[in-house]
Amino acid sequence: MEAQTHIAQYDLLFIFSHSPYGSSLGREGLEAALAAGAFDQNMAIIFMGEGLWQLKSEQDTASAQRKNHQKMTSALPMFGIDALYAQASGLDERQLDLSDFYLAAKPVSDATIGVLIRQAKQVLSF
């Protein structure tokens, strides 16, 4: 419990737990996060479970004729959204590591994610 004091507190915490192209949730979450970023919120995003696939690099949607999720997600830092967390256990399960990602994310344990949620004023899940 003592560790809680070292874990950042956010007014707005986004949880992205769905893959980028399997449903519209990935895109909706991203649009909501960018909208919040445009208004300079104290916010962070946690990528967990299937949501980790959103950060996988080399997404090429030309032949799928879909909006490229990687392109838009790459804009997060331009919106001042730099606090990005990646679920460490989810990375292992998917044989992913941070070098597979096109954005820098901080790996965090499940327990830390629990604390981030608990300390957040508002949690939005996509």
Add this chain to the structure above:
Amino acid sequence: MTLHIVSQNNPLALKNCLAVAAADDALMFINDGVYALATHAALAKRPLIYALEEDIKARGLTLSQTVNRIHYRQFVALSCEYNPVQSWY
């Protein structure tokens, strides 16, 4: 403390929820989420497990005695008592 709401019978959502829920967080199962509760016997052993009575009955389920079966009014009270509220789907 966080109130985690599970509203679908989706193994991935349940997995994410259980990964991060602390022992003193509450878990609330509604809609098809009650199926998850019915099929994961180990879940009912956790403390602070709640499920919506109306949704259990509608689906004809029998759940472990340790599950707190509550009605909408109590669900609302629970949502006020805990902060934040996090939905998993």
Add this chain to the structure above:
Amino acid sequence: MSDINAPLDPEGFLLHLEDWTPEIAQHIAQQEGITLTPAHWEIITSLQTFYKTFDLAPAMRPLSKYIASTLGKEKSGSIYLLKLFPGSPAKYGAKIAGLPKPENCL
């Protein structure tokens, strides 16, 4: 308005960036009471690069941050950008650059 030979949305934003030409930009700018100078053109080019990179039209904050990293800090300030595109740099810049209207932009 009828001089622009390309599909527009109800607010006069180009529907397709591929239709954009410098002449169209001149025309839209004129409608908005803006005379384009080299300083305008470099912002317009930046807006188009932003759009191609991130697949979205930037609101003020990301636009400013992006300009700071590409053209330099002195050109990213809201005073500088407002002088070029009075009222709303994100909105009028996007319109002249052939981008869709930025979201969260009145």
